[in-house]
Structures are given as C-alpha cells and as structure tokens.
Amino acid sequence: MELPLLIAAIVAVALVIVVAGVIVSMNRTRRLASRRPSELPSASVPSVEPDADAPATSSAEERAPEPAPDAPSIEAPERASTRMSRLRRRLAGSNNALASALLGLLARDRIDESTWDDVEETLITSDLGVGPTTELMGNLRRELSIDGVQDPAVARAKLRAELIKLVDPTLDRGLRITGADGQPGVVMVVGVNGTGKTTTIGKIARLLVAEGRTLVLGAADTFRAAAADQLATWGSRVGVQTVRGPEGGDPASVAFDAVAQGVAQGVDVVLVDTAGRLHTKTGLMDELGKIKRVIEKKAPVTEVLLVIDATTGQNGLIQARIFSDVVAVTGIVLTKLDGSAKGGIVVQVQRELGVPVKLIGLGEGADDLAPFTAEGFVDGLLGA
Numbered sequence: 001m002e003l004p005l006l007i008a009a010i011v012a013v014a015l016v017i018v019v020a021g022v023i024v025s026m027n028r029t030r031r032l033a034s035r036r037p038s039e040l041p042s043a044s045v046p047s048v049e050p051d052a053d054a055p056a057t058s059s060a061e062e063r064a065p066e067p068a069p070d071a072p073s074i075e076a077p078e079r080a081s082t083r084m085s086r087l088r089r090r091l092a093g094s095n096n097a098l099a100s101a102l103l104g105l106l107a108r109d110r111i112d113e114s115t116w117d118d119v120e121e122t123l124i125t126s127d128l129g130v131g132p133t134t135e136l137m138g139n140l141r142r143e144l145s146i147d148g149v150q151d152p153a154v155a156r157a158k159l160r161a162e163l164i165k166l167v168d169p170t171l172d173r174g175l176r177i178t179g180a181d182g183q184p185g186v187v188m189v190v191g192v193n194g195t196g197k198t199t200t201i202g203k204i205a206r207l208l209v210a211e212g213r214t215l216v217l218g219a220a221d222t223f224r225a226a227a228a229d230q231l232a233t234w235g236s237r238v239g240v241q242t243v244r245g246p247e248g249g250d251p252a253s254v255a256f257d258a259v260a261q262g263v264a265q266g267v268d269v270v271l272v273d274t275a276g277r278l279h280t281k282t283g284l285m286d287e288l289g290k291i292k293r294v295i296e297k298k299a300p301v302t303e304v305l306l307v308i309d310a311t312t313g314q315n316g317l318i319q320a321r322i323f324s325d326v327v328a329v330t331g332i333v334l335t336k337l338d339g340s341a342k343g344g345i346v347v348q349v350q351r352e353l354g355v356p357v358k359l360i361g362l363g364e365g366a367d368d369l370a371p372f373t374a375e376g377f378v379d380g381l382l383g384a
C-alpha cells in the first residue's frame with residue numbers, strides 16, 4: 001500500500017475510535033443523570049460504577065444508611081436543691097397578701113387592741129384555723145409586750161419564730177420509699193378528683209430520677225384512659241415504665257401488677273396512681289382500701305400520700321379525715337399553693353391528721369414540686 005493511503009487509513013481508524021468513545025461517554029452521562037439522587041454513588045465512597053447485574057443490596061442505601069428514627073429524648077429533671085429557692089420565691093409571690101398584711105400590721109407605731117384583732121383576722125382567713133391562731137396570738141402578745149413592739153424587725157422575727165413553731169420543724173418529712181428485704185418502696189397516691197394526683201406522681205418520679213433512683217409507675221386510675229395516658233407521658237419523659245390495664249378494669253389488679261413488675265425488675269420504688277374519688281362515696285372509698293390490701297399481697301405499702309388542693313380550704317380537712325380512716329395516710333402533698341393565700345391550711349391539716357405535709361406543689365411546671373420544710377415555708381409566707 002502506498003504511504004499516503006496508509007496514513008489516511010490510520011487517521012480514519014483513529015477518528016472512528018475517538019467518535020465511538022465520545023458516544024459511549026455521553027450515553028453513560030445521560031444514564032447517570034436520569035437516576036434518582038438516592039441511586040447516585042455517594043461522593044464519600046469510592047466512585048465504583050454500579051453494576052446493573054449486582055444484587056439490590058449493593059445499592060447506594062447500603063453505603064449511605066438512612067439516619068436512625070428519632071429515639072425518645074429523656075429529660076434531665078431539676079434536682080431538689082436547686083428548685084427550692086425558685087419555688088420559695090413563687091410561694092412568697094402568691095402569699096404576699098398575707099405576708100404584707102401581717103407585717104404591715106406589726107409595723108404600726110402603736111400596736112393596740114384593734115391591731116391585734118386585725119392580725120388575728122388575717123391569720124384566720126389564711127386557713128390557719130381558730131385553735132392555732134389563738135395559740136400564736138397569745139404567744140406573740142406575751143413576747144412582744146415583754147420586749148417592746150416599736151421595732152418592726154423584732155415583731156417580724158417573733159412572728160417568724162411563732163409560725164415555724166406552729167408548722168413544726170421537728171416532724172419527719174422524708175418520703176418513705178425504702179422497702180424491706182430488698183423489695184421496692186411502694187407509694188400509693190390518693191385524693192379527691194382533680195387535686196393533682198397524677199401530676200404529683202409525675203413530679204415525684206422526676207425528683208426520684210434526679211436522685212438516681214429506679215422506678216415503675218402503676219396507672220390504677222382505670223376510670224379514664226386519659227389518666228393512664230397522662231401518667232405514661234410523665235413516665236416516658238424521664239425514661240420510666242408505666243404499668244397499665246384496660247379502661248374500666250380492676251384498679252386493684254393493675255396496682256398489683258405494677259408492684260409485681262417493680263419487684264421483678266428490682267426497682268427502688270413503685271408509685272401507684274389511683275382514681276380521684278369523692279370522700280363521701282362509700283363504695284369508692286372501700287375500693288381504695290381494697291387496692292391497698294391487694295398491693296400488700298405482693299409488698300408492703302411504705303407511704304400513702306394524700307393530695308389536697310390548698311385552695312379548697314376547710315373541705316380539704318374533711319377529705320383528709322375520711323381518707324385517713326380508710327387507708328392510713330402517712331404524708332400530705334399540698335398542691336396549688338401558687339394560686340392561694342391560704343397557706344395556713346398546712347398547720348390545720350397536720351394537726352387534724354397528725355401527719356406531716358411532705359411536699360408542696362407550686363405550679364403546673366414539671367419541676368414545680370418541692371420537699372416541704374417549716375423554715376422554707378414560713379420564709380416564703382413572710383416574703384423573706
């Protein structure tokens with residue numbers, strides 16, 4: 001073959017090869033562009049051409065896994081030590097009317113008979129009760145007439161000391177949450193409708209979780225499905241399991257199951273919620289006694305907390321008496337003190353039952369529950 005012809009043939013073959021290469025490359029680009037983004041090779045993995053015959057498991061999903069579904073986030077409740085000062089300020093705010101009335105009266109230039117009458121009336125309207133008020137007035141009159149009453153700071157200090165004495169700083173206010181022989185402590189929560197039982201259990205659960213305790217909740221309020229849902233929500237917020245039964249089921253059996261679960265899991269405490277019930281309904285009150293007896297087939301109830309709404313005044317006392325007869329109340333939780341200038345009920349209810357106020361509710365917030373102390377309460381009352 002002649003040289004020019006040979007060169008022409010070589011150029012032609014080279015051209016065919018180049019054109020074929022361009023066409024193949026364009027087709028590949030089009031193929032990739034037509035795929036969904038999820039099918040595209042990830043930029044972070046080595047760029048290996050996907051093999052059409054490869055099994056589905058070699059898809060891009062395997063190389064770039066979907067993020068895990070959101071795990072429920074567990075809240076970290078506030079510890080009792082830090083919530084106290086916040087709650088004391090709130091108590092001071094809600095009882096300001098009482099505090100300023102008392103201190104205003106005692107700061108008068110001259111404390112005469114009509115001033116004493118006004119102080120007495122103010123204390124009685126705070127639900128302190130006639131007996132405790134008379135006692136406090138007698139002591140105050142005696143001490144102030146000896147020391148002189150001109151200095152409001154003296155009057156205030158005397159009033160504080162007398163109130164603390166009435167509230168009784170010597171009572172044991174610790175929650176009984178230690179079971180015998182390695183069993184969980186069992187806390188049963190009772191009270192009339194809407195006083196704040198379920199909310200209080202949720203708040204106690206947070207307090208105990210903040211202290212590092214393990215728990216199970218028992219939703220023995222089977223009247224309303226919503227009550228069990230409400231309790232389960234409180235529990236799940238702090239990673240605590242709730243045992244519940246069918247709506248309308250036997251509350252005693254749910255309470256038993258919850259305690260059995262707590263024993264099996266070896267938790268520290270089981271908190272049992274019960275349905276709100278009017279203290280005047282004998283059948284419902286008998287049922288409460290039955291719940292307690294059935295629980296005790298599994299483990300002793302270490303604490304029966306009666307939840308009283310502080311705004312209900314004297315009615316709270318009547319409730320306290322009847323509930324105590326049926327289930328031997330061992331501690332009081334006074335809720336809704338944030339909306340009340342009736343803090344004096346603390347003294348009356350303790351005297352009525354001979355049982356201490358152990359916790360106070362000061363709002364709807366998750367950590368608005370505080371262990372009760374006589375000094376903290378009186379300082380809040382006096383706006384100290």
Ligand SMILES: Nc1nc2c(ncn2[C@@H]2O[C@H](COP(=O)(O)OP(=O)(O)OP(=O)(O)O)[C@@H](O)[C@H]2O)c(=O)[nH]1
Nearest residue numbers: 193194195196197198199276335336361362363364
């Ligand atoms: N302001 C205020 N509200 C509170 C407090 N404690 C509870 N509550 C509110 O009181 C209402 C009733 O609370 P629940 O916990 O459902 O009452 P319960 O006693 O379980 O109700 P029943 O199961 O129907 O008897 C809710 O709106 C709570 O947020 C408190 O300390 N302060």
